[in-house]
Ligand SMILES: Nc1ncnc2c1ncn2[C@@H]1O[C@H](COP(=O)(O)OP(=O)(O)OP(=O)(O)O)[C@@H](O)[C@H]1O
């Protein structure tokens with residue numbers, strides 16, 4: 001309808017935009033909602049995080065998603081039902097949050113919805129030569145738009161794949177626009193279910209920006225903490241701190257094709273799951289391993305594989321500073337182990353003015369801002385960072 005196109009045109013040409021960024025990641029902990037006020041675009045992007053909240057998922061909702069999450073065999077009807085249902089639930093969460101904030105939906109220009117990743121299958125993982133990289137996020141954008149009355153941009157990852165990427169990590173774009181700093185080489189490390197980082201060179205050349213997943217962040221920790229301790233996660237690393245790293249198992253866990261693939265690469269819980277750890281335990285022939293030692297070992301695995309990936313990216317002697325975000329930044333055992341491996345303090349992204357818990361949701365708002373109001377930014381020919389706009393536009397009526 002013409003009125004929607006005209007509204008979009010108006011939003012695109014406005015001085016600034018109010019965009020709600022949404023993120024519901026691989027940890028399935030809840031929906032992050034970041035209300036952002038964004039001026040301009042690209043490297044001139046000016047961001048103010050007006051409000052942020054995380055709406056925790058109810059157990060039943062999380063369990064529904066888990067029936068299909070990162071599984072090769074699923075009930076196809078369940079997938080079909082969850083696609084609109086997640087969109088609807090997210091839409092309701094946004095409406096309730098806006099009501100709590102006393103903000104009318106008509107005062108919001110756009111919603112940027114990541115959706116729920118249910119399967120991630122880069123070619124390096126599925127090994128089927130006739131098929132491209134693939135990834136699937138559900139929680140349909142049309143449902144969010146109709147439920148909230150707000151124009152919604154969603155499904156960001158498909159264009160990245162169409163342009164030669166693996167569909168992730170996408171944080172790199174917003175990282176570059178918001179956090180590049182002249183004369184400081186920066187590593188922005190995000191530790192969610194899966195860990196990834198962006199390298200931002202101090203000379204600011206976009207063509208030298210680099211990003212990759214590194215492997216597990218919290219996904220294995222969460223799984224085994226749930227299974228063995230009946231807790232959702234290892235709060236403040238307390239369990240890991242009470243255990244001892246088992247070097248035999250640690251080495252067996254590192255013996256995985258993913259870790260020897262060249263960078264950049266992406267992954268997910270399709271690889272880093274119960275079977276992966278069980279296979280490694282069996283290979284070691286360990287007859288007994290305490291539950292706390294297992295958590296300590298998995299924490300060290302995340303720390304070592306993150307540190308190793310950073311060291312392989314950074315040229316020796318090059319100075320750099322690390323800023324961490326995501327739930328893993330709240331785990332002092334994980335943070336300390338990375339700091340020890342890299343022989344330097346690991347800072348928090350909060351030092352740069354954005355809360356580490358909000359960062360990913362903010363970055364999707366920035367991606368939507370680029371889609372609607374950006375001039376094309378040129379990231380050169382770097383693998384994994386195609387110079388494209390992303391997301392599909394859903395109108396509310
Ligand atoms: N206080 C804490 N101590 C230890 N770990 C924590 C703490 N708070 C959060 N976490 C970890 O952070 C996880 C949530 O992280 P986050 O929300 O960044 O992940 P996500 O966005 O779902 O994942 P991804 O970025 O991979 O998509 C929790 O599941 C938990 O493992």
Ligand SMILES: CC(=O)N[C@H]1[C@@H]2OC[C@@H](O2)[C@@H](O)[C@@H]1O[C@H](C)C(=O)O
Nearest residue numbers: 117120168169170171194196213360
């Ligand atoms: C397919 C998918 O959802 N990948 C996520 C996941 O969670 C962390 C890591 O793996 C990252 O590559 C990505 O998310 C962030 C937001 C990204 O695209 O930058």
